[in-house]
Structure formats: C-alpha cells, structure tokens
Amino acid sequence: MTAGELKFKLALEDEGVSWEQAETILGFVEDYLLSEYIEKADKAREVLDEVNLEAYSARQNVERWDNGLLDDLEALSKPLPDGEEETVGDLREAIAEVVLMYRHDVREVTESLKEIEELSE
DSSP: OOHHHHHHHHHHHHTTOOHHHHHHHHHHHHHHHHHHHHHHHHHHHHHHHHHHHHHHHHHHHHHHHHHHHHHHHHHHHSOOOTTOOOOHHHHHHHHHHHHHHHHHHHHHHHHHHHHHHHHTO
8 A cells, every 4th residue: 555545545534434435435546547547548549550550551552552653664664565566655645644643642642641640639
C-alpha cells in the first residue's frame, strides 16, 4: 500500500468509514482511474493500427505502381516486332497514357497520406 492510499483510507476512517469499506472505495477509485487510462490507451492503439494499415497500404501501392511504371517504360523502349511501325506520335501517346495513369496513382497515395495525417490528429 502506498502512502497516498494509506492517507486516503485514514481520511475515510476519520469520516466514519470502516477500514474494509475504505479498502472497497479505494478499489473502486483505482478501477475508475485505470478504466479511463485503459480507454485512452485502447483508442490510441486503434488509431495507431489504422495509421499503420494506411501507411502499409500506401507503401504497397507505391511499390506496385513504381514497378508498373518501370515495366511500362521498359516495354515502350523496346523495338516493335518486325513488320510493325511506330510513329513518334504513337510513342508520345503511349507515354502520355502511362504518365496519366501514374499521376492518378500518385493522387491516390496523396489521399492516403492525408487520411493518415487526419487519423494522427
């Protein structure tokens, strides 16, 4: 028993509360204070889990998109099979499409990061 608990019990005893009742009251107070702490800790843990999930998802998406972009650019850099022709306009169009898709993907990651930021507030 701590000095604070002893003082609390003695103060209750001075008010006519028996030692056993004081012990029970002290237990209720301790449970109440701990429950508030546990609720806050659980809430913080839930938010942290959500942040970690969002961050993991964003990392996975970025990695997948980076690999996809590299694959697309590599495919565009290879010569066409014999007998097929490709104009500069065709190549520009293909690159523009790849870049457009990548920009869309980057927007999704940015939105995920904003969600993470909001969760951590």
